[in-house]
Amino acid sequence: MPDVNLFLAVLVLAVGTYATRLGGVGFGGSRLARQFEQWTEPAVIVLLAGVATTGALYDGQEFAGWARVAGVAVTALAAAIRAPFVVVVLVAAAITAGLRAVGVH
Numbered sequence: 521m522p523d524v525n526l527f528l529a530v531l532v533l534a535v536g537t538y539a540t541r542l543g544g545v546g547f548g549g550s551r552l553a554r555q556f557e558q559w560t561e562p563a564v565i566v567l568l569a570g571v572a573t574t575g576a577l578y579d580g581q582e583f584a585g586w587a588r589v590a591g592v593a594v595t596a597l598a599a600a601i602r603a604p605f606v607v608v609v610l611v612a613a614a615i616t617a618g619l620r621a622v623g624v625h
Contacts, residue, residue, distance in 0.1 A: 540560075572592075576588060576589060576592040577589065585620075585624070585625040586619070586624055586625070587615075587616050587619035587620045587624050587625055588616055590615055590616065590619055590624075591612045591613070591615045591616030591619075592612070594611055594612055594615045595608055595609075595611070595612040598611050598612070
């Protein structure tokens with residue numbers, strides 16, 4: 521039997537997304553639309569940061585290990601200095617794999 525809470529969460533997210541898009545079309549460049557945009561931009565950043573942090577720290581319900589945390593930290597640093605995407609990915613993979621190879625999990 522499917523999880524009812526999951527279904528409700530997906531339904532609320534879908535309705536919210538549709539309402540946001542519909543509101544953007546209906547309000548156009550109005551003051552209300554600008555206020556809504558000012559509120560949602562930080563909310564999106566916080567949401568993405570939360571998802572990224574959870575993905576970096578946990579594998580299912582278990583701690584992912586220090587190798588992954590170090591890889592993510594190096595990735596953030598490389599992205600902050602605006603390294604090319606390929607370099608960011610390769611450095612993160614190398615750091616994570618290297619630490620795991622020497623026994624850091």
